[in-house]
Each structure stands twice: as structure tokens, then as C-alpha cells.
Amino acid sequence: MLYAILCYHDEKIVCSWSKEQDDAVMARLGVVHQRLKNEGKLGPSARLLPTTAATTLRKNQDLVLDGPFAETKEQLLGFYIIDVADLEEALQVARELAKANPGGAYELRPVSVFLDGSERR
Amino acid sequence: MTDFAWISAALSSARPQALGALLRYFRDLDTAEEAFQEACLKALKHWPQNGPPRDPVAWLIFVGRNIALDQVRRQRRHEALPVEDSISDLEDAEADLAERLDSADYRDDVLRLLFICCHPDLPATQQIALALRIVCGLSVKQIARAFLVSESAMEQRITRAKARIADANVPFEAPGAVERAERLAAVAAMIYLLFNEGYSAGRDTAQARAPLCEEAIRLARLLLRLFPSEPEIMGLTALLLLQHSRAAARFDPAGEIVLLEDQDRSLWDRRLIAEGLALIDKAMRHRRTGPYQVQAAIAALHARAGRAEDTDWEQIELLYAALEHLQPSPVVTLNRAVAVAKTQGPAAALAMIEPLAARLSGYFYFFGVKGGLLLQLGRAAEARIAFDQAIALANTPAEAAHIRMHLDRLAREAAHEAAPAPAR
Numbered sequence: 001m002l003y004a005i006l007c008y009h010d011e012k013i014v015c016s017w018s019k020e021q022d023d024a025v026m027a028r029l030g031v032v033h034q035r036l037k038n039e040g041k042l043g044p045s046a047r048l049l050p051t052t053a054a055t056t057l058r059k060n061q062d063l064v065l066d067g068p069f070a071e072t073k074e075q076l077l078g079f080y081i082i083d084v085a086d087l088e089e090a091l092q093v094a095r096e097l098a099k100a101n102p103g104g105a106y107e108l109r110p111v112s113v114f115l116d117g118s119e120r121r
Numbered sequence: 122m123t124d125f126a127w128i129s130a131a132l133s134s135a136r137p138q139a140l141g142a143l144l145r146y147f148r149d150l151d152t153a154e155e156a157f158q159e160a161c162l163k164a165l166k167h168w169p170q171n172g173p174p175r176d177p178v179a180w181l182i183f184v185g186r187n188i189a190l191d192q193v194r195r196q197r198r199h200e201a202l203p204v205e206d207s208i209s210d211l212e213d214a215e216a217d218l219a220e221r222l223d224s225a226d227y228r229d230d231v232l233r234l235l236f237i238c239c240h241p242d243l244p245a246t247q248q249i250a251l252a253l254r255i256v257c258g259l260s261v262k263q264i265a266r267a268f269l270v271s272e273s274a275m276e277q278r279i280t281r282a283k284a285r286i287a288d289a290n291v292p293f294e295a296p297g298a299v300e301r302a303e304r305l306a307a308v309a310a311m312i313y314l315l316f317n318e319g320y321s322a323g324r325d326t327a328q329a330r331a332p333l334c335e336e337a338i339r340l341a342r343l344l345l346r347l348f349p350s351e352p353e354i355m356g357l358t359a360l361l362l363l364q365h366s367r368a369a370a371r372f373d374p375a376g377e378i379v380l381l382e383d384q385d386r387s388l389w390d391r392r393l394i395a396e397g398l399a400l401i402d403k404a405m406r407h408r409r410t411g412p413y414q415v416q417a418a419i420a421a422l423h424a425r426a427g428r429a430e431d432t433d434w435e436q437i438e439l440l441y442a443a444l445e446h447l448q449p450s451p452v453v454t455l456n457r458a459v460a461v462a463k464t465q466g467p468a469a470a471l472a473m474i475e476p477l478a479a480r481l482s483g484y485f486y487f488f489g490v491k492g493g494l495l496l497q498l499g500r501a502a503e504a505r506i507a508f509d510q511a512i513a514l515a516n517t518p519a520e521a522a523h524i525r526m527h528l529d530r531l532a533r534e535a536a537h538e539a540a541p542a543p544a545r
Contacts, residue, residue: 012134067349087402
């Protein structure tokens, strides 16, 4: 069975970690990542940039909004990782997906750290 | 992270919003600060036992307001009210308050708090010191250290600045659209100054001043969260992130300045660069350009160049020309000349900066750039004069040392030329 683990935290606090604090957390996580990798259990994982870097596409109105997806009446049902040149191209991809599956919204959030998880068994 | 570390991080990140709201209630900075302080003490006592509240900001506002109101009542009735009573049933009250405090209130509260630090009568350094004390919650000791002055001198400076803003009468009503835009611009300028105060430090002071850059970035992100659709705030945040990404590469182990073109680019912080570039992308979609966005775009071109020789100087020159148009200043022209030197050669650049001499006669970089251009043109004697003037105007020992290096090389070359050719 594949599971996605979605990571939530207060970004105001995480963003104010010093480099040393951040490195310490990443090092502790790295130990867990390595063990999962050795067991062939780790798929792709990503650390996202803060929500201030996010852009949201409301699919039905084709409305582009600055900031993260903030409504609570819709739920997170999936995600894509795409490799594009810039936000414009990311929006093009999102619009194409929206045509195939209208309704709801896409939040576009740049990825800061990406592990491709190619060692998964 | 320990409980205490988590709580102190939560308190400092809640500070601008909570203090801003308390200021709106009490309309007096000292009362608001005291109320917030008391609420923090309560938090340190209650949160480890009861767990953190769902909405720390609302909790702190509610508790802070009650404590301050109790004090007013006590003074009136000369009788003590048990403070613990005021925070019973807190869960319900807190949720209730959180609902009433919508994001628009928070937004104007924080903006007001930042804006009162930007009073035009206050010199820039006092504006920055106030913002660090009031909005960021840094201690007077920390601020004094960053400004390289004694704690008592900084205490005095902050007290005087506070007295001044108390007389300023910043209105407490929600601002109109024009006023809000004006406040936002003043606050953005103050955050930029704060960053530069940290950024312009030499190696010897860089460590003491690094927190200034970090606080500036924190404030810029805060503003961006409150005003998510303002392209200039995106530009400002991007500019600060991109500049700060180079922090580890700007000085060599001996403390000498390393110029952008000589920096080890593997030391640049890729995560900050990614965030800066993403924000510029967002800002561009608005097609409402401004000085911060243009400066961020220039910083982005440097960040995108894998090697110094890959830098797109033509694009940088165009961006400086755009900046000259938006915000004419001899310093911007000087920067454009640096780009022109790369695209058209040192002679064209020198011709551009010569008319600036009168206005930049007290500016270190002017003589540094001029000396560098003359050196490239092989006019060693004139270069030496320019470098001598630069040294006299250097702001930090690292700047002086950098110019000294040029002068020493000129002296060595002069000695070499003067020496008789070895006999064959």
C-alpha cells in the first residue's frame, strides 16, 4: 500500500528557525530517510517553500489568486510534482489539468527540496 | 524542540499581531506592551501544563486585554481581582474572539504597529531600533549589540523615539485605501533600511548584525502574508532573500570582502534563492512594476548565473535603466555604469559616471568604481588618486582593506616598471 504523509506545521515558526536549528532537524530526518531508503520504502518526498510563495488557481472561474488555498470546504485529494521553467508554465499545466477535471482548485507551490525516491523497491 | 523553545518561538511569532490588536484596544503603546508582556508570562505558566492553545494569537490578545482591564479596575476600586478567574472558560472565549478578529483587523493592526515606527521625524536608525524593539521584540541589549552602541545609549534612544511617536497621533480607525498604500510604502522602506543596516556590516560586525537581516526577512514575509497581492511587497521580500542568500560567500576566512564576481557560488543558499525567484515570478504576473521588483530582478539575474562570466549584463543594464526611470538617483546611475563597463567597456562607463562626481563626492563606491575603471583603462596614476579618495570614505575596515589591496598592487607594478630592466 502506498501512503502519502502530509506535513503540517506553523510556517512562521519553521521559517524563523536558525540555519543551525534547521540543519539539525534535517539531519535527524535524514537518519529516518536513510533507514526507509535501505528498506526500499521511501518514495518521492518534497519540502515546500512557504505559503507566501504559493499561487492558487480556482478551476471553474479560471481565477488566479496570490497565496495558498485557504478554503476549508474542499479537501486535499491529490498532488502532482511537475518540472517546469516558471510559474507561467506551471499555470499552463494546471489549466490543462483543470480542463480535464473541472471544479475545486489547484494550489501551486514551489518545491525547495526534492528527493526522487528512485531507490524504492 | 523543548516545550520552552516552542513556546518562545510561538510567542515571538505571535507578537506583531497580538501587540497590534492590544494597541488598537488601549491606544497606548506602553499599556499594550505591558499587557502583552503579562500575557506572555501567563502563557509560560499555562501552556506547558494545559498544552498550547489552538490560536496562540487570540489567546494572548484575550488574556492581555483582561489583565490590562483588571489593572484599570483595580486602580479604580483599590481592590484586587483574582486574575485566574479572568482566564477560566478561556477556550470558549478565545474561540469567540478568534471569530470576531478577522484577517482584515490583523492586517491593519500589524501595519499600524509597523507604521508608527516610521514617523518621518525619526532618523532612520531610530525607526529601525523602534521596529526591532516594538515589533520584533528584540531586547534593548540585542539591539545595542547590533548597532555597536552601549545598552544605556540604546535605551535612551528608544525612550526618546517612543516619546516622539506618542505625540504623533497615528489614527486608530481602519485606514482608507490610499492611506493604507502610503503606510505600506513607508513600512516597506523601513524594512529595506533594516535589512541594509545588517547587510552593510563588515565581517567583524556581520555576526552581531546578521539578526537584522533575518528580522527584516521575517517582517517582509509577515507583510506578504497580510498583503498577499502586492507585487512590490513580493519584490521587496524577493530582494532581501536573494541578497541574504549570498551571506556565507561575501567574506573570505580572513574577513576580506569577496566581490560578487569572485564569490564561491556553491556557498549561496539555494533555498533562499528558490524562494526569491518564485516571488519574482508571482510579482511579474501583476504587470505593476516598481523599484523593489526591478532590484529583485537584478539580484535574480546574478543568482541565476552559475558562474560570474554567465551573468546577463545586458539585461542587468536594461533593468538599471528601468530603475533610473522609476527612481532617478546618481547611485542607480553608478550601478548602471558598472553594467555598462561589462557590455560596452570601461571608457563608456567612465564617461557615464564623470557627471556624477559632484553629487557623489562623499560616496565610497563612486571612487571605488572610478578607480576600477581607470585601472582597466591603464590610467594608473588617476586610479591611485581615486582609490585614495575611496579609502578616506570607507565605511568599514573590510571596505578599506579591499581598496588597499588595489593600491598595493598599483604600488608593486609601479616599482616593477621603475626598476631598470635586468641586463641580459
